[in-house]
Amino acid sequence: MTPFAALLERLAFTPSRNAKLRLIADYLDRTPDPDRGWALAALTGDLKLRMLTPSLLRGMVEERVDAELFRLSYDFVGDLAETIALIWPGPRESDALRLSEVIETLAKTGTSDLPGLIAGWLDRLGPSERYALLKLGTGALRVGVSARLAQTALAQRHDIEADAIGEVWHGLAPPYVDLFAWLQGGPKPQSRMAAPFRPVMLATPTDADALAPLDPADFLAEWKWDGVRVQAVAEGGTRRLYTRRGEDISAAFPDLVAALEFEGVIDGELLVRRDTAVAPFGELQKRLNRKSVGRALLASHPAMLRAYDLLVWGGADLRPEPLHTRRARLQEAVTRLPAERVDLSPEVDFHDWAALDLLRAAPPDPVIEGVMLKRRESPYRAGRPKGPWFKWKREPMVVDAVLLYAQRGHGKRSGYHSDFTFGVWDQDQLVPVGKAYFGFTDAELRELDRFVRANTTDRFGPVRQVAPTLVLEVAFEGLNLSTRHKAGLAMRFPRIRRIRWDKPASEADTLDALRGLLAVS
């Protein structure tokens, strides 16, 4: 447990993605099978264990510690598992209990035997390991590691594409012994899984200047819908819906999965319908990240797939075929599917870039965020190859907001205030509407940091409140209604586009103006 506990500890305090990658890769390098595989599963949330409940934990600790001393301690620490890990009268240093033993034993222990088992382990483990055990048992590691991040860590260390790992990932089960054997030179694990994920092809951003030398006739244009890029796979009686990173989200979309009456693989955009129209992204968000979905939500927020591409059909791999061939097959395939669940992403007719630019600026549907340009001859290639596919996005929305708070950054931004909270006017008050931590140059970061230090009015730990005088031009991709934010709005992908040293704060935008953008986003 000790190396795993040490890793968790480090990850919990490490904000930088690159540092996380290194910590994970180092750990996986040093740790033998099957412990490293179990650790990987625990980090990525692929470990299914019987959960320890808070009441079970409280019951356990009250047998060992005075209730009043526990209450005072819990008040101070604020986290139940952490308080128990610290207060448990166990040793300062752990004996050699292995992570694999813990997980394998937990998996075969019934609920009634759990308290005795856990207490016995807590008596053998040091505080950091006790914490790791309780967090494992309560299923709340909270170290910010996705499956993709873990795959990337492995890929970087072994010098292969993360997508190659992503491709085999779903056919594997913890503790991933085959995967590690492959990375160390063994045979590539054969996906035993039905309906596996195929790594997707992505587009690179472009603009009018970059497009100018290209021949419009070589390209097919279609709308870029503001949903979630997915891959629908139906093979051998198994149906799955994957995100573009290979996460299986079938459970959240049973309505769409039921409509996948075909044998093949379709690439498309997951959207939510509102009657016959496409609903804004915020509506789709209500269906994401669910383990199951209720009947009411299925009725009010029906899911659909807008098909972009056809990768496999009737057992034939179409990926090496040119796009125009695949598209023709797709068009035919979609006609046989229920139109309210699967339809074809329409082609956008255009003759020159200027005409397309006009269409892009004023798309026929508010849920369009730009156009996609794909070479008619392009085969379907995994990754983000430069050249065959482009995305040409609609101009972002922009608001002039006032800087309210700034927080110090980490790593390369240590010592600089680099996370900025900004607000807009609501009557005569500034209400926070978002937070941005990029979009500015290094030189601008230094200027912003200087401004923050010179205009600080209050401090809360690493956060400073500043005099509300500096206007920031904030660009963002869309707005959602949000109950989690004070202003009731949440920006998507906000970044600081310009610092308006010239503009007085009184001329910043209002909350009403921002709400006005909601209608078109």
Add this chain to the structure above:
Amino acid sequence: MIGGMDTHAPLLHPTPSGLYCPAGDFHIDPVRPVARALITHGHADHARAGHGAVLATRQTLDIMAIRYGAGFAGATQPAEGDIRLGDVAVRFHPAGHVLGSAQIAVARAGQRVVVSGDYARHPNPACAPFEPVACDLFVTEATFGLPVFRHPPPQAEVAKLLASMAAFPDRPHLIGAYALGKAQRVIALLRQAGYDAPILIHGALAKLCAYHADQGIDLGELRPATVERGRAPEGQVVIAPPSAFAATWVQRFRDPVIAQASGWMTVRARARQRGVELPLVISDHADWPELTQTIRDTGAAEVWVTHGREEALVRWCDLSGIAARPLRLVGYEDEPE
């Protein structure tokens, strides 16, 4: 009043300026200027400038002179052996907290009170070890007076630091450590662990580090963490007071790992609030087992708790059949950061 306290009340009682001994006419660690002050150690919340006369260990007097200048008090007297003050005998005993730190024993007619100041029981290469003193009334601190605080062996924390330096060889490790005591302890621990490269220190630490070296504590080669010819200081370990991390000073380092050496690093939320990437639980204060063991060691029938998490320690005393009361003295900080 709690049983037994009447006999002690005349020897010592709390006042807004701090603990006062009428029979000897002195205050211990007063938080505002008084005529005669007995000072347990050099941390700023216990050792303030501007008293008429100060009695403290030689090292505490030296440290106060370094921090406040030579004229920090009207008169000073180094504490050596038994000292008669009015009707009471006073003696300073090592407290194991920082260099020069002492507990103060006050005795009269067979009654003895010990005021612990801040103290620690685990070995500290940067100061003399704590010495338990039998007494009737023990006046203790309780900075880490909750059973969740059990400090790990400091060697294990230094091992964590060295492991991080090996994992991130290209990143300087900036360790926030209080200028008096903690900084030198971290350096001495690193030296004990065999780390012999030069260590960079913030300017605020220079004089106190030099004084420690003067007193025979092996800190190895220390260099100022200054920028020369526009180049970032070279060295993988940098020690600075935590306040430096909020200043532009930290901008001279490229992609640093921010660490902090403090007993508070036990609690994750605390570490996170401070933006710490590598928490190191290294404390100059007694943890819970040390606090409770020390109370037993003194054999005191009664305990007063000066500052910190008084409630829990008083609760423990109740459960152990020891009379106890919280003093809730104002003006002492939790372990300074």
